Amino acid sequence: MLNPQEQAIAAGEDGAGMAMRIVAESARLLGAPQLIGIASAHIDGALYHGDSGTLFAERLVEGGAKVAVRSTLNVGALDLTGCSPIRLQEPQRGMARRMMEAYRKLGCEQSWTCAPYQAGHRPLQGSDVAWGESNAVVFCNSVLGARTNRYGDFLDIACAITGRAPDYGLHRPENRRARLVFDVSALSPPFLASEIVWPVLGSLYGREVGNAIGVVTGIANHPGEDVLKAFGAAAASSGAVGLFHIAGVTPEAPDVETVLAGSEPEAVIRVTPEMAAKARAGLSTASTPEAIDAVAIGSPHLSDAEFDMLERLIAGRRLAVPVYACTGRHVLSSLERDGRRKRLEASGVVIVADTCVVVTPIMPELAGGVLMTNSGKFAHYAPGNTGYAVLYASLADCVESAATGKPTFTDIAA
Known part of the structure; x- marks a missing residue:
């Protein structure tokens, strides 16, 4: 599976060798026939969840590893700008700071945002990247038309260091076509034009489609990036959505026929007002409080x-x-x-x-x-x-x- 250059890197005892072995073993487990080059990465693994993540990043640093492609960072556990007080106590606070510093030493950009696509990191349509953070992944695939799977901790940084990713899933064009239709045309125009609709529909979409690829129909105009951001984030939270299409809006879906690649949809989900109302109510867990905090x-x-x-x-x-x-x-x-x-x-x-x-x-x-x-x-x-x-x-x-x-x-x- 590995070419001679990749094999040579994987044989090394340094940080790059460790990263290549992680990528290669992941590819084997996923059934990927080969590795492919990537244009960039967005790293979700720098958020402190425990000491092992910090020690892993520091081991890469000690091994001399550096990212080989542009790599932005998702949110960390600390606000390094000092805007807001963080209640994280020692020793966790110190370990979180060490983790954030290790990723800086690996050559990652100190972006610390879950919306890198609005901070200038916008890979070209059709390019292969390795992005973590569910909302960033779904936006990258759906709105930008770049190609990434949902890369988790710590495969994301391993891909960034090697400049390689497993060739499987949403990197392959045949896996990006829509297989079902999510039709919202029965909803009222005022509701579809409101700000409140997009997280509601995203939440419903995620629960209905899971990790399948669908195309949304019934949207008359491009709603803007911020609402597509909200839709994708909700869909990726309630389901395992890595890519959605909206007919006439997103770049791979000029129309329904194109994104279905000439096939009949495996299912058509016709969203009713009752379904939308239930999804909206499901986003609240408080009953009827008299005050908010x-x-x-x-x-x-x-x-x-x-x-x-x-x-x-x-x-x-x-x-x-x-x-x-x-x-x-x-x-x-x-x-x-x-x-x-x-x-x-x-x-x-x-x-x-x-x-x-x-x-x-x-x-x-x-x-x-x-x-x-x-x-x-x-x-x-x-x-x-x-x-x-x-x-x-x-x-x-x-x-x-x-x-x-x-x-x-x-x-x-x-």
Whole structure:
């Protein structure tokens, strides 16, 4: 399976040799006939989950390993910018810092964002890459049209060091065609035009299709990158979605016939208003609380445009409960340049950079706490990761609720 050059690298006792052996053994287990070259990587393995991950990265550093391709980093366990206080205690805090430093020494870009595609890392359509982080993977495949599988810890950094990945799965064109249709044309135009619809549909899509490749039909216009980001993140959280198509929107789906490659769909899922309403209700775990304790937004990380919307909705008011707004340092620099950071923080927004509230302890420990969010991904992970019950709502309703401390909902029928 390995060519002579790859065999020579794998025979080495250095960090590159260890990385090549990891990639080669993964390819064998996956049934890949060969390795292929990759153009870039996005590394999810730098988030501290235990000492073994830190020691693994440091062993690569000690072996002289360096990434061979452009490699950005997903969120870490610490906010190195100092924007938000992290409650992670020693010795875990020190080990998390050592881990982040090891990945810097390996040559990775200090991006620390789950939305690298909005921070300038945008591989070309048809190029092969090795990306980790579920929302980044699905965006890369679906919206950019580059090719990656869902690379996990620590295969992602091994691929980055070797510049190779197993030739299987979504790297192969025949595995990227749609096999089922997800038809949303029965939903009302106001609902489809609303901000609230995309995490709802993404959550429903993920549960319905699992890891199958589907094409969404019934969307009249390109909805914009931020909403496609929200759809993909929710779909990758509720299912194992690595690639979706939207007819007339995403690059590999100019129309349904093309993305089905001339075949009949194996299934057609016709989304009804009742299905959408149930999916929307399923994103909330709190029953009918009289008050909320926090709002969390930015999973995936907020874009510059989303911060503009947040500031417009706050309209200079002082919030009754904090809004935790998670983002990358590429957006933070923009917020600092034009004074938005100061204005937002004066209103009660807690900006979180380099990380997010569901992967490291930031919000106060609060028994029976209620968190409101507009993120399908936060809604999926927050109850288990933070202990807070969740209310799902639009960004506008999240801001109004933060202003009063009481949950506010605008009903838009599906």
